[in-house]
Amino acid sequence: MRSRRAFDLIKVCPLHSATVSTGLPDSGRKEGTQPPSAVSSRFLAIFESRRKKKGRMNEQQRSTLLQSASRFLPPKGINKLSYGTAGFRADASVLQSTVFRIGILAALRSLQTGGAVIGLMITASHNKVSDNGVKVADPGGEMLTQDWEPFADSIANAPDSESLIQLINEFVKKENIPLDGAKAATVLLGRDTRPSGESLVEAAKHGISSVIGAVGNDMGVVTTPQLHWMVRAKNTDMKPSASELDYFDQASTSFRCLIDLIPKKSHQGIGKLIVDCANGVGGEKLQVLKEKLNWLDVEIRNSGKEGILNEQVGADYVQKEKVVPQGFGPHDVGIRCASLDGDADRLVYFTVISNGNNQIKLVDGDKILSLFALFIKDQLSIVTDDTNEYQPRVGVVQTAYANGASTKYLNQLGLQVIFTPTGVKYLHEKAHEYDIGIYFEANGHGTILFSGQFLCWLEDRKSTEKGMEKQNAAKRLWAVSKLINQAVGDALSGLLLVEAILQHMGWSVDKWNELYHDLPSRQLKVKVADRTAVVTTNAETIVEKPPGIQEAITALTVKYPQGRCFVRPSGTEDVVRVYAEANTQEAADELATCVAKLVDQFLGFHF
Numbered sequence: 001m002r003s004r005r006a007f008d009l010i011k012v013c014p015l016h017s018a019t020v021s022t023g024l025p026d027s028g029r030k031e032g033t034q035p036p037s038a039v040s041s042r043f044l045a046i047f048e049s050r051r052k053k054k055g056r057m058n059e060q061q062r063s064t065l066l067q068s069a070s071r072f073l074p075p076k077g078i079n080k081l082s083y084g085t086a087g088f089r090a091d092a093s094v095l096q097s098t099v100f101r102i103g104i105l106a107a108l109r110s111l112q113t114g115g116a117v118i119g120l121m122i123t124a125s126h127n128k129v130s131d132n133g134v135k136v137a138d139p140g141g142e143m144l145t146q147d148w149e150p151f152a153d154s155i156a157n158a159p160d161s162e163s164l165i166q167l168i169n170e171f172v173k174k175e176n177i178p179l180d181g182a183k184a185a186t187v188l189l190g191r192d193t194r195p196s197g198e199s200l201v202e203a204a205k206h207g208i209s210s211v212i213g214a215v216g217n218d219m220g221v222v223t224t225p226q227l228h229w230m231v232r233a234k235n236t237d238m239k240p241s242a243s244e245l246d247y248f249d250q251a252s253t254s255f256r257c258l259i260d261l262i263p264k265k266s267h268q269g270i271g272k273l274i275v276d277c278a279n280g281v282g283g284e285k286l287q288v289l290k291e292k293l294n295w296l297d298v299e300i301r302n303s304g305k306e307g308i309l310n311e312q313v314g315a316d317y318v319q320k321e322k323v324v325p326q327g328f329g330p331h332d333v334g335i336r337c338a339s340l341d342g343d344a345d346r347l348v349y350f351t352v353i354s355n356g357n358n359q360i361k362l363v364d365g366d367k368i369l370s371l372f373a374l375f376i377k378d379q380l381s382i383v384t385d386d387t388n389e390y391q392p393r394v395g396v397v398q399t400a401y402a403n404g405a406s407t408k409y410l411n412q413l414g415l416q417v418i419f420t421p422t423g424v425k426y427l428h429e430k431a432h433e434y435d436i437g438i439y440f441e442a443n444g445h446g447t448i449l450f451s452g453q454f455l456c457w458l459e460d461r462k463s464t465e466k467g468m469e470k471q472n473a474a475k476r477l478w479a480v481s482k483l484i485n486q487a488v489g490d491a492l493s494g495l496l497l498v499e500a501i502l503q504h505m506g507w508s509v510d511k512w513n514e515l516y517h518d519l520p521s522r523q524l525k526v527k528v529a530d531r532t533a534v535v536t537t538n539a540e541t542i543v544e545k546p547p548g549i550q551e552a553i554t555a556l557t558v559k560y561p562q563g564r565c566f567v568r569p570s571g572t573e574d575v576v577r578v579y580a581e582a583n584t585q586e587a588a589d590e591l592a593t594c595v596a597k598l599v600d601q602f603l604g605f606h607f
């Protein structure tokens with residue numbers, strides 16, 4: 001079922017995207033006016049009929065694959081790789097064969113989706129500079145369908161070329177992929193600023209071109225969300241030739257639109273913003289936006305010209321350590337500051353505490369989510385009233401890492417809050433079930449998704465609503481849908497939306513931070529012998545295996561007022577993570593430390 005979602009995703013309102021694309025380049029595109037169910041069943045019928053003739057690897061293809069695969073053999077003695085929460089990540093030196101193989105996978109995915117453009121991004125996000133990684137973007141710009149992850153795991157771990165070809169052969173048959181050289185496939189490649197990126201992109205290109213008919217288009221150094229945005233834009237036919245330039249144009253135009261729609265503009269403004277760019281790709285891209293917007297009140301720091309990527313800088317460091325990033329200090333007290341991560345898909349805000357010994361007041365992903373949810377709810381309540389036949393469904397998606405106070409606040413706003421396991425692929429999927437699905441991880445990765453039906457309705461409201469106030473609210477929501485990156489969480493477009501909303505409200509960062517008070521929390525990581533021994537359930541809040549550990553965690557947690565604690569295996573690092581919340585910082589620290597010891601007792605290296 002999931003592999004079909006790529007098609008469902010692209011059935012956007014014709015008013016929003018001009019045409020509806022199936023990802024099947026030569027299928028009828030005048031279908032946009034049909035109701036969604038009819039559209040998608042027609043797509044699927046075409047898709048199914050094409051699939052029937054497929055699923056064979058000819059001799060020429062086999063020998064091409066075999067020849068190139070023999071040049072990219074996996075190094076001996078490395079740990080088993082797993083696609084995880086955000087693709088494959090490891091020390092860059094061991095990744096050549098993995099990336100080569102994922103190049104093949106991306107080309108196969110393009111073939112399977114009837115020639116839709118697939119994305120392949122080389123990044124290890126907030127991890128250290130010597131690491132790297134690879135992840136794949138599906139036709140709608142979202143993460144690779146989970147159905148393909150086992151295949152990704154198996155080919156990444158295939159010990160030699162013969163077994164790799166055998167796995168591909170089996171998969172191609174199972175999925176009916178037309179591997180006969182007759183069909184075209186396109187993969188869009190991007191990388192962050194890591195020095196290992198260039199050679200890994202080359203490995204990916206070898207993988208792609210070993211699938212006959214497949215072409216890799218290299219977008220160079222881009223943020224992860226820019227690559228996802230381009231994939232989405234190309235496939236939805238809004239902009240078949242979509243480039244980074246279009247990304248910047250759309251972001252700046254919709255941001256300006258939101259600013260122009262601010263009622264009774266405050267002459268005071270909301271003051272200066274300083275952005276820590278993690279010494280990563282976000283710095284140079286934010287500079288482009290700054291120039292395009294003639295935005296004088298933003299200062300860009302840690303743009304990568306001097307410091308080391310992610311070393312004591314960036315959103316992950318700031319959110320987890322709750323201290324200032326390098327380059328920030330007492331001179332910044334009271335100023336609104338933001339941090340991006342290494343590939344600019346996470347965003348948090350903070351202020352430096354005066355005499356605080358480098359401590360900060362963190363404004364995390366939960367607060368960004370709350371600000372977005374509040375703004376959307378306000379605007380929606382202006383546009384809709386009880387007499388409307390169509391009542392858009394709004395859903396807010398969080399993970400167990402969301403601060404308990406944020407969930408309480410969102411519930412008090414009357415919003416439906418849903419929990420999923422960690423990893424944006426889960427949140428994104430859930431958010432798609434709503435007309436407006438807003439999701440954020442506490443670490444600052446999140447976005448807003450709008451359904452095609454809602455956007456059609458909104459398009460109508462923009463021009464037909466009688467009152468100016470209603471029209472403007474509709475226009476604001478429309479601008480949000482254009483500004484926010486609906487493919488994936490995006491620190492740059494998220495930052496512009498936060499700035500626009502704060503200006504709209506006339507709020508300082510402190511006023512925003514007062515929406516609710518975070519419960520004190522602590523996150524720790526524990527190195528264990530085998531993190532896969534931890535099996536969780538209930539959106540990762542309960543440990544099922546190893547037996548006995550959950551009872552012990554619960555027994556500790558109940559001792560602390562407002563205590564909440566869970567453990568889960570990381571999908572990106574070889575650790576088990578511990579999260580604890582309680583009514584005081586000391587209590588949260590103590591609870592986290594006790595549970596970390598428990599994890600060590602149950603799973604640590606005890607010889």
Ligand SMILES: CC(=O)N[C@H]1[C@@H](OP(=O)(O)O)O[C@H](CO)[C@@H](O)[C@@H]1O
Pocket residue numbers: 085086125401422423424441443445569570571572573577
């Ligand atoms: C606690 C935490 O921040 N976990 C992060 C981290 O995943 P782990 O599976 O926890 O390693 O990286 C993921 C990818 O960036 C992100 O989705 C997730 O939220």
Ligand SMILES: [Mg+2]
Pocket residue numbers: 125126341342343344345346
């Ligand atoms: Mg990232």
